[in-house]
Amino acid sequence: MFVRAWHILHGRPWKINSDEIEAALEGASKLAPPQSRRPKRKPFTPTILSQIHEHFDMTSSLDVAVFACLTTIFWSAARVGEFTLPNLKAFNPTKHVKVSDVSHSTDRQGNPVTRFRLPHTKCSPTGEDVFWAAQSGVTNPESAFQTHITLNKPLPHEFLFSWNNTANQRRPLTRTKFLERVNKAVTAAGLEPLQGHGLRIGAVLEYLLRGVPFDVVRVIGRWSSDAFILYLRRHAVIIARYIQDTPYHQDFIRYTMPPVR
Incomplete structure (x- = not known):
């Protein structure tokens, strides 16, 4: 992104294929050694x-x-x-x-x-x-x-x-x-x-564990995308209530699910 910005600021043509760059970055990420990655942050509670x-x-x-x-x-x-x-x-x-x-x-x-x-x-x-x-x-x-x-x-x-x-x-x-x-x-x-x-991270987990709807938590944390869903994948305790045999809180389901047409 910064290299492209330099080209734009200096009036130089940007001839790099975006798909090739994305593929290269994805490949580099997968090949990166584990020790080069930051340890996962532990949440406050x-x-x-x-x-x-x-x-x-x-x-x-x-x-x-x-x-x-x-x-x-x-x-x-x-x-x-x-x-x-x-x-x-x-x-x-x-x-x-x-x-x-x-x-x-x-x-x-x-x-x-x-x-x-x-x-x-x-x-x-x-x-x-x-x-x-x-x-x-x-x-x-x-x-x-x-x-x-x-x-x-x-x-x-x-x-x-x-x-x-x-x-x-x-x-x-x-x-x-x-x-x-x-x-x-x-x-x-x-x-x-x-x-x-x-x-x-801890705030997100706390609100989700309280049963606050995902979309509301996204608004609280001001995420414009679903990036915060990464937190969910690492914490089974959040998902647990939603995958039980007995549906969790009918009012909550009616609130979060669109009406059947």
Whole structure:
């Protein structure tokens, strides 16, 4: 893709056959040695979030910001980079989420939801919306977020997850600091190290295991394709309820299946 872009930018003819390129890439993928592939990311779960919560100090500015960010990323099935910065000087109010980008609403049944407007994402330069709703227990993103707002008091046009260091200097939460603190809590809880993408994977699995329809999960995770189905193929526990002898939840079936004509 980048080579083709170079040709276009420099006015050079692109004479490569697309079918040949696709076949070559597919062949290279199949011939690649196993050690060249990244290990599969292990998913976070609500249970893991509960276990590591015990190792956060909820009076610490950093810990409060990290745990609020952690639960927001998980329950909105977001990417770590959408709620953290690559470095301390990277904040751009036109591209990064701010306090003023947070809003609240309810549906016709009175169900509340919190909305985060992401001004810019890697898949949408014009921005996207992500949501979460209150959950039970210590992983509740609503209570974690309110604790962060109360303690750290980010200003309306400040980076959403900002905190104060020991010298009382204002700091936006970077990806490195976020993952460093999360992994420290994971280690303290006696758990295996987890990767940041495991949050997004874990959210998908959690919602599917709750019986949320596949199409709805795709909307939550903002997939424009069926790429997320790859998660399903690796987790038989999700498919289990749909292949039993007794059909699972008739109302669910009527909702997801088109009417017979």
